[in-house]
Amino acid sequence: MLKFDKKTILLLLLLAGVIVGIAYFLYASSLFDLFVNKQHLDKYIHEHRAYAMLIFIGLQALQVVAAPVPGEVTGFVGGRIFGALWGVVYSTIGLTIGSWIAFMLARLLGRPLVERMVSMETIRRYDYVMKHKGLWLALLMFLIPGFPKDFLCYLLGLGHMRQRDFLLISAIGRIPGTVLLTMGGTYFRDARYGALFTVVGVSLAIILLVMIYRDRVEQLLRRMADALRQDKTPPE
Secondary structure, eight states: OOOOOHHHHHHHHHHHHHHHHHHHHHTTSOHHHHHHOHHHHHHHHHHTGGGHHHHHHHHHHHHHHSTTSOOHHHHHHHHHHHHHHHHHHHHHHHHHHHHHHHHHHHHHHOHHHHHHHSOHHHHHHTGGGGSOOOHHHHHHHHHSTTSOHHHHHHHHHTTTOOHHHHHHHHHHHHHHHHHHHHHHHHHHHTTOHHHHHHHHHHHHHHHHHHHHTHHHHHHHHHHHHHHHHHHHSOOO
């Protein structure tokens, strides 16, 4: 049951303010088309160069909160427009903000909200992440390509992880994927197709390996979660 004490109300107001701020920069656009159409997104940001950075950060945050929305397009376009360094920086800021919003929404509004955002199949499949405080386990899940990181933010919000720890692992854990997408966009912009194909090839190889061995990886993660719970169980 959500308790509307002073701290909870302030957090809800802060979350509402962040969401409204993001929506302000996106209200005139077709959101889904922006996420799936590189040309549309590229054109839209270039037409609003005065606050292109804020639009891009807002889009990255929004694609995490709206978990089913694909975020690969935004990361790629970030590299094309801002280059490797600032593309990674802006993407990381936006993804961290979005991850924090999803985490706090789950923490404040509870399982009914999460069940609307995440399918029951996904909740059952990753229920073990809500029952521990294993930071290394959560970090590993963020690092592994192919895991539903946006859904994971909501699921971790239902657990016992501290907000500070979550922000740290979500920011660090998303960096490898962010770097790959941003570098891909940068190489495409600079017509460095050899490097681009290398990045794409490495990414596809990693994703393919995860898809092949996904069940084994998940079994390993479950064993790690069980071990963590046993270590924290007080002796009788």
